[in-house]
Amino acid sequence: MTSSNAGAVAPDLVVPEELSNNVMITNIAKLLDPAYNWARRNSIWPMVFGLACCAIEMICTASSRYDLARFGMEVFRATPRQSDLMIISGTVTKKMVPTIVRLYNQMPEPRYVLSMGACASGGGPFKEGYNVVDGIDKFLPVDVYVPGCPPTPQALINGLIALQEKIDQQSIATAPWYRKDDPTAGVVPIPVLGPDLVDLRKIDTIKREAAKALAEQEKQEAQERETAVSPEAA
Amino acid sequence: MNEAILEAPGSVPPETAVNPVEQAINALKERFPEAVSDDPRDGYSGLLVAADKLPEVALALRDDLGFDYLSSVTGVDLIEDGKLEAVYHTYSIDQGGGSVVLHVQVDRENPVIPTLVPVWPGADFQEREAWDLYGIHFEGHPDLRRILTWDGFHGHPMRKDWKEPFYEEDTKPFGSRWPAGGVLRAEELNPYGQNVQYPPGWVPTGEEYDVETEMYAITGADLAYSIDASQQMKTDKITVNLGPQHPSTHGVFRMVVQLDGETVVDLKPVMGYLHRNHEKIGERNTFLGNIPYTDRLDYLSPISNNHGYVLAVEKLLGSVVPERAEWIRILTVELTRMANHLWAIGFLLNDLGALQTPMLYFYIERELILDFFETLTGARMMNNYMRFGGVAYDLPDDVRGQPTMSFLDELVNERLPKAIEQGNNLMTFNEIVRARSIGVGRLTRQEAIAYSMAGPMLRASGVNYDVRKAEPYSYYASLDFDIPVYYDGDVYDRYRVRMDELQQSLRILRQVLPYLKETEGSPVIDGKPSYAIRIPQPGEAYGRVENPKGELGFYITAKRRSASPERYHVRAPSFINLTSLGKMCQGHKVADIVVILGSIDIVLGEVDR
Numbered sequence: 001m002t003s004s005n006a007g008a009v010a011p012d013l014v015v016p017e018e019l020s021n022n023v024m025i026t027n028i029a030k031l032l033d034p035a036y037n038w039a040r041r042n043s044i045w046p047m048v049f050g051l052a053c054c055a056i057e058m059i060c061t062a063s064s065r066y067d068l069a070r071f072g073m074e075v076f077r078a079t080p081r082q083s084d085l086m087i088i089s090g091t092v093t094k095k096m097v098p099t100i101v102r103l104y105n106q107m108p109e110p111r112y113v114l115s116m117g118a119c120a121s122g123g124g125p126f127k128e129g130y131n132v133v134d135g136i137d138k139f140l141p142v143d144v145y146v147p148g149c150p151p152t153p154q155a156l157i158n159g160l161i162a163l164q165e166k167i168d169q170q171s172i173a174t175a176p177w178y179r180k181d182d183p184t185a186g187v188v189p190i191p192v193l194g195p196d197l198v199d200l201r202k203i204d205t206i207k208r209e210a211a212k213a214l215a216e217q218e219k220q221e222a223q224e225r226e227t228a229v230s231p232e233a234a
Numbered sequence: 235m236n237e238a239i240l241e242a243p244g245s246v247p248p249e250t251a252v253n254p255v256e257q258a259i260n261a262l263k264e265r266f267p268e269a270v271s272d273d274p275r276d277g278y279s280g281l282l283v284a285a286d287k288l289p290e291v292a293l294a295l296r297d298d299l300g301f302d303y304l305s306s307v308t309g310v311d312l313i314e315d316g317k318l319e320a321v322y323h324t325y326s327i328d329q330g331g332g333s334v335v336l337h338v339q340v341d342r343e344n345p346v347i348p349t350l351v352p353v354w355p356g357a358d359f360q361e362r363e364a365w366d367l368y369g370i371h372f373e374g375h376p377d378l379r380r381i382l383t384w385d386g387f388h389g390h391p392m393r394k395d396w397k398e399p400f401y402e403e404d405t406k407p408f409g410s411r412w413p414a415g416g417v418l419r420a421e422e423l424n425p426y427g428q429n430v431q432y433p434p435g436w437v438p439t440g441e442e443y444d445v446e447t448e449m450y451a452i453t454g455a456d457l458a459y460s461i462d463a464s465q466q467m468k469t470d471k472i473t474v475n476l477g478p479q480h481p482s483t484h485g486v487f488r489m490v491v492q493l494d495g496e497t498v499v500d501l502k503p504v505m506g507y508l509h510r511n512h513e514k515i516g517e518r519n520t521f522l523g524n525i526p527y528t529d530r531l532d533y534l535s536p537i538s539n540n541h542g543y544v545l546a547v548e549k550l551l552g553s554v555v556p557e558r559a560e561w562i563r564i565l566t567v568e569l570t571r572m573a574n575h576l577w578a579i580g581f582l583l584n585d586l587g588a589l590q591t592p593m594l595y596f597y598i599e600r601e602l603i604l605d606f607f608e609t610l611t612g613a614r615m616m617n618n619y620m621r622f623g624g625v626a627y628d629l630p631d632d633v634r635g636q637p638t639m640s641f642l643d644e645l646v647n648e649r650l651p652k653a654i655e656q657g658n659n660l661m662t663f664n665e666i667v668r669a670r671s672i673g674v675g676r677l678t679r680q681e682a683i684a685y686s687m688a689g690p691m692l693r694a695s696g697v698n699y700d701v702r703k704a705e706p707y708s709y710y711a712s713l714d715f716d717i718p719v720y721y722d723g724d725v726y727d728r729y730r731v732r733m734d735e736l737q738q739s740l741r742i743l744r745q746v747l748p749y750l751k752e753t754e755g756s757p758v759i760d761g762k763p764s765y766a767i768r769i770p771q772p773g774e775a776y777g778r779v780e781n782p783k784g785e786l787g788f789y790i791t792a793k794r795r796s797a798s799p800e801r802y803h804v805r806a807p808s809f810i811n812l813t814s815l816g817k818m819c820q821g822h823k824v825a826d827i828v829v830i831l832g833s834i835d836i837v838l839g840e841v842d843r
């Protein structure tokens with residue numbers, strides 16, 4: 001409710017006396033947005049979704065000492081259909097990414113993604129691994145990044161407050177999930193597991209690179225054949 | 235509660251003049267002169283065994299020489315010799331003591347080794363892992379599929395010539411970053427801009443990899459029907475996936491369950507969803523650089539993971555740990571054990587359906603332990619505390635405004651005993667807890683040993699085996715404590731073992747506190763702390779500790795003067811304890827699966843590494 005009254009009272013506006021006791025609506029978005037956002041920001045339902053170490057701190061945030069219920073967020077839902085916040089708490093691996101994206105697609109809009117910890121945000125200490133995705137933002141739109149390895153419960157709470165501030169600033173008129181032309185609002189294609197993780201949005205790049213690699217390989221083989229032939233000729 | 239702790243009959247190790255390991259090695263060499271020989275390499279203590287004779291040697295070792303417990307199986311890539319090697323660590327439950335290590339070397343191009351699953355069923359997952367990561371083919375294995383990566387994955391990633399997508403150099407620190415200080419972003423070199431790598435010439439269509447068909451074939455998705463004799467009703471079997479995202483699986487773990495009605499016919503665990511390439515990264519890191527990674531293995535008990543790793547490297551280095559450091563190590567490790575068991579029991583009760591309440595009570599106390607860790611090490615969870623030859627820092631002056639020793643006194647003598655007593659009163663004789671857990675997920679003594687179970691899983695099945703007693707490390711030999719053992723091998727007994735272990739940890743802590751007061755001010759690390767550690771002698775080392783979840787072992791080989799391990803393997807108790815999950819669940823209901831899994835107390839960071 002930070003900016004609900006901003007600009008509501010314009011000093012140069014002359015209000016007739018007979019109208020001074022009435023409520024005047026000049027801009028519907030300015031009235032609706034704060035009420036709508038107030039309801040949403042104070043009843044975020046995160047999904048029960050733990051990936052690794054960060055999940056332990058997420059559980060601690062919801063339990064005895066830190067008590068997430070103070071923020072209206074204690075209702076961790078076990079199904080994506082009832083959640084509007086996905087906390088990516090832990091290392092995202094290639095084997096797990098298809099599941100994560102599928103779950104994200106099953107969440108109703110408006111939905112948010114909070115990337116908790118170093119691994120979820122950018123691969124963290126495991127970035128160099130062959131099975132680790134270097135950041136969930138390669139696949140999903142992330143709203144808030146919480147740094148740390150793992151972030152303490154205080155840090156997660158701070159991230160959630162940041163998310164609330166973000167929600168406060170949104171407007172029904174411009175929110176991406178009501179805009180049919182916004183590509184980020186759509187369904188994210190679920191990657192598939194092949195010889196490595198295949199991001200279906202990149203199939204063109206993969207084909208191009210594959211053709212390039214194959215041409216190089218053939219060129220190399222041809223060269224090898226030539227060098228193999230030449231000593232005989234000599 | 236203490237009177238419930240029973241000593242297993244005849245479990246006291248006999249006083250033998252001859253070292254049982256030497257005896258076994260000599261007996262094997264005598265019996266198989268053709269197939270068994272000493273490992274000629276410097277710093278290696280095991281036996282070289284010919285691949286074709288391995289099952290015979292293993293049988294003799296198990297049945298005639300008493301080395302009935304297979305602890306660890308792992309692959310090693312000897313790329314310079316053109317060979318792949320499988321390493322087996324076997325122990326004797328009754329005699330205790332060290333291990334008989336078997337090395338089997340085969341040609342790198344055609345690596346075939348007979349399986350040991352018929353001898354030790356506990357080899358099942360470990361051989362699958364060696365197949366997955368190294369491509370060693372274990373002939374006769376009942377289910378040789380990928381385990382940590384997925385079906386269709388390209389190559390065997392732990393081989394030395396398999397380069398990960400962000401590959402820069404073989405060892406760290408990378409030249410691009412140090413000492414020049416420049417930063418090379420390896421992902422910018424990757425044409426896909428991501429951490430991926432495809433075989434050359436591979437073109438995707440998006441559908442050609444129908445992964446996991448084999449797994450469903452094995453669980454019998456052929457929908458064979460059975461007839462319920464009492465009702466003459468024809469019932470279809472169905473296959474259900476629990477996980478990898480499921481509130482009851484303790485993380486990203488999946489179980490493929492074949493059901494007949496509500497009854498479990500068969501269950502296959504599917505893991506690898508948190509496979510973070512710990513071992514591959516560990517072989518590029520410096521020795522010191524691996525310590526923070528061990529924290530992230532079993533992230534509920536990070537300091538005890540540190541302990542296993544530093545013990546292994548200290549064997550290679552020949553470090554001497556100062557007295558105060560040893561006491562601090564025991565203090566932190568036992569507190570970790572308590573924090574872990576508080577979590578495990580809280581979660582087990584959660585799995586039973588007592589949603590959150592027991593958890594909330596136990597986590598209050600766990601937070602107090604974490605307060606201490608936070609002040610001691612700077613982090614609540616990833617403590618990164620131990621160093622080779624000691625610990626990183628001495629105890630802090632105060633914890634949350636209270637002098638450290640008085641904080642610990644209060645914690646050990648008042649808070650924790652009260653919390654355990656409260657938990658015990660609420661749960662141990664609770665009718666619902668007993669009804670749901672007694673007789674569920676039973677493992678006999680023989681099965682527990684055969685499946686290489688470890689920790690509370692083993693001790694709940696009547697096996698008195700604890701690394702702290704069997705092969706004492708640190709100062710455990712001079713401490714007075716008991717090993718809780720129960721004999722039914724069900725979920726309830728595992729719960730009780732953990733409850734009793736909480737008491738025993740308190741007992742140890744009460745003995746340790748006076749020593750901490752006494753040694754105040756003395757050094758906590760051997761010599762000057764150093765970043766660039768080099769191994770003086772080549773060789774192998776296996777360091778193992780009794781982690782809260784069971785035996786955690788680190789198998790490390792290194793060359794002379796090398797700054798990073800040549801082979802770095804983690805024997806993860808959670809991973810191997812899962813081997814028996816299918817067996818334990820058969821015949822129970824779906825709701826029991828959740829409880830049985832909870833009683834194993836897995837942490838996926840350690841299962842998948």
